[in-house]
Amino acid sequence: MRVFDMIVDERRRAADLFSGLTADQLRRPSLCAGWTVHDVAAHLTTYLRFGQLKIYTAIVTTGADFDRFNLLLTRRAARLPIERIVARLRRGAASRTTIPRSGYDPVLSDLLLHDLDVRVPLGIRRDTPEDRLRVVFRHLTQEPSPGYTMGDRLAGLRLVATDTGWTYGSGALVRGSADELLLGISGRAWAFDRLAGDGLPLLRARVLGRTRPGAATRLMAPLRVLTSPPPRDRRARTAVAPAQVRQDG
Template sequence: MIADERRRMAGLVESLTAEQLRTPSLCGAWTVKEVVGHLVAAVAAAKSSALPILIRSGFRLHRANAMLATRMAARPAGELAAMLRAHAESPFRPPIVGYPGQLTDLQVHGQDIRRPLGLPHELRPERLRASLDFLVGGRAIGFVPRRRPLGLRWEATDLGWTWGDGPLVRGTGEAVMLALTGRRPALDDLSGDGVAELRRRVSG
């Protein structure tokens, strides 16, 4: 699933214009191309180049990650797509988050790109379900603050997926996934008496 998502991302990158690549994404201050740079760096950056950046960042992982993504995004889009394809089958398994984290990273960042560009999400139901299970499973370090999903009942209306107890947060699996990971535009696509509390958690 991860390999296929990387190849699909490569195809998406190749289809985008220079203007689309410069478009702000849903992921913080990153442009679409910088999001792609992050996805490439996660699988293709050499350890020899990552270590100096980690040192310059003061060993702050999020800052190092942003620096590495920006450096990678300086490459031509076609080169980034080729790197995603070349490393699609990489067996690298990150600590703690493992393969579910990699799959979720690709799906969430895919939407960080597609939503601002008005492109259909084309998410696969079984992969989306795997990411939802991961995001509420307590091991999604760096994806979801531990308390965000707690005390709410989550329902993905198109997947028959539910989790938790409490005030209801309901929407498509795509919107639920993005809301769990703090993407504020997705909150407008949700309904239920738990959405107000979720907004407070995302904003806080």
């Protein structure tokens, strides 16, 4: 399946999920620190409404502090009732807007991670298609966009997904299900009590001890993206999930 088609389907699934939640469920804390389930739903609409203008505005107004800018936009969008948020998700499901010169992979990654952010605390199970998880695993481990500040947190670590057999890197072991690994490496503290391996303390320390980069460092990341060749294979309408995850070591 094309990555774009996965994105469209995930947005529609998200709309269906949020539309069926109770007021109590929408008020529950998500795995995103400080955000409720309702906040996560609102966040998913901000990119649909502002597109790439959101990225450039954040660079100009906050010195590329995307975390801060996301908080501002999400807080504003979260004032809407869930019915209007769901309607926006449905209307924008087929949006082709991407992070500048970064392709569709980070868009799908954002959708799947936030899906887990909501379903895990609510106890709503789902067998996520493996090809979609593979796209996210590949993106976060091999070529994360500036929106995913991975830095060197995976250096010297070997990741093993126990349910899919995917591996990445070399060094101290961190193992768990694909869902747990994705949540752990993307900064969700919930995952650290589920993952295992002698590399877990190092990953935990790197993630939880992460400091906010200074203005110069923040500005360099989008500058590198804007001056680098776009990943044509990941932007193309025919782009599909990678056949396999690279294995190192």
